Amino acid sequence: MIPYGRQTISEDDVEAVVTVLKSDFLTQGPVVPQFEQEIANYCDAKYAVAVNSATSALHIACLALGVQQGDFVWTTPNTFVASANCARYCGATVDFVDIDPDTFNLCPFELEKKLKEAEVKGCLPKVVIPVHFSGLSCDMEKIHALSQKYHFRIIEDASHAIGGRYKETIIGCGKYSDITVFSFHPVKIITTAEGGMAVTNDSYLARQLQLFRSHGITRESEELINESHGPWYYEQQQLGYNYRMTEMQAALGVTQLKHLDDWVAKRHELAQRYDQLLADFPVILPIHSQEHYSGLHLYVIQLDEKKTNLDRKYVFNELRNLGIGVNVHYIPVHIQPDYQKLGFQLGDFPKSEYYYQHCISLPLFATLTYDQQDQVVNTLAQILLGQHS
Known part of the structure; x- marks a missing residue:
């Protein structure tokens, strides 16, 4: 995994x-x-x-x-x-x-x-x-x-x-x-x-x-x-x-x-490579600001519902079943049961809720290899495009 x-x-x-x-x-x-x-x-x-x-x-x-x-x-x-x-x-x-739907x-x-x-x-x-x-x-x-x-x-x-x-x-x-x-x-x-x-x-x-x-x-x-x-x-x-x-x-x-700057730079290198490899996939890629330099803790894609009918849960489960340890960041806090006890409810913050329904965090860490990244992309291609990439 x-x-x-x-x-x-x-x-x-x-x-x-x-x-x-x-x-x-x-x-x-x-x-x-x-x-x-x-x-x-x-x-x-x-x-x-x-x-x-x-x-x-x-x-x-x-x-x-x-x-x-x-x-x-x-x-x-x-x-x-x-x-x-x-x-x-x-x-x-x-x-x-x-949230701002572009930056999250x-x-x-x-x-x-x-x-x-x-x-x-x-x-x-x-x-x-x-x-x-x-x-x-x-x-x-x-x-x-x-x-x-x-x-x-x-x-x-x-x-x-x-x-x-x-x-x-x-x-x-x-x-x-x-x-x-x-x-x-x-x-x-x-x-x-x-x-x-x-x-x-x-x-x-x-x-x-x-x-x-x-x-x-x-x-x-x-x-x-x-x-x-x-x-x-x-x-x-x-x-x-x-x-x-x-x-x-x-x-x-x-x-x-001592390694912080190098590791952040490596994350940027991997994120740029993801951008290139996923460019033709039916997903919305994260925005990379030209004005700000992200720490790039996460690389989050969204399924583009205009280009695919596949459900996020299905894609998530298939990726996990095929050895790709994706995650979801985050379930909006206001729809957690403990917060609903306080009076919050579904529909209160629609942009956060829409983002949550479509997002998947792909593997990203400083020691992720190109081979591992290719495996992530190839597996996603199998699921979204029905083919090896």
Whole structure:
């Protein structure tokens, strides 16, 4: 089976992890701060806070921005559920903004329309979470301009997008947002097995992220509320969580980061080859922006219903049966049963729903060979065209 995504692990990665295992620190040692600093440097940002998953990063990002019961947080339906759940963890009310059918990202025009309506109703969002789907940045300049007008904060969910660029800026630099979140899950561009990172340029937000990550506890003398009892003293100053990243994970991240640019470039090479090989197939190919540089976590096609009568489920099952580990990204969050309990229903966000009914994610990862890619295309040809390609 050729998977839709997979990690790339080298001997250097293994050696880095083993070195930590033989060291004095398996957690809360020097390697996590090293990884944080290297990510901050890469993104041209001031602060980076490592955690055990991107979900945790999204959660503490909401907490750091003061999201609480009575607040509204908006995101896109075309994402993994964590992009919305993070606000619910804080007691906030979640709503969605439909996608641009070309980029599959949160549509700034739909956002502006919804903001105008919310302003009249008195229910403007405290935070908007645009998701850089498949690694392609949302139109952050327009979203940021709307944030200035309607006074909401921005968390960029860049779980797919490390190594990508928006116009002249690297994703994570913070020019258009308060906090950016990355994922290091094994199918992402670089991995720490599980893990995530929240990046910001705001010193207050960075300190809040650090506190929420580790039980709300501080040992810093200048931050203490009460007089210290001695060198062992610490204070829990707010309710926090155990979201820390281990030293082993960080060591893996440090070595993985060295390959990031090369791996993203390889993904672009493979995506361009897919574009050429699939040009005559009855599918809609993903858009590759000339203005932005995608992290290319995913390569998503859509079945073109004007050119084929084949059902997506049939094509998906046939590909899986023939050894091609395709996937679907994503089931719109608002049609999940738990969200339907909140009042959302089918038909609320039609562009996301239409996209979902037609999309298939083809295998894409840095070590995918041309032979494997040819196998993917040949198998798809058998199913869609009834012939070998």
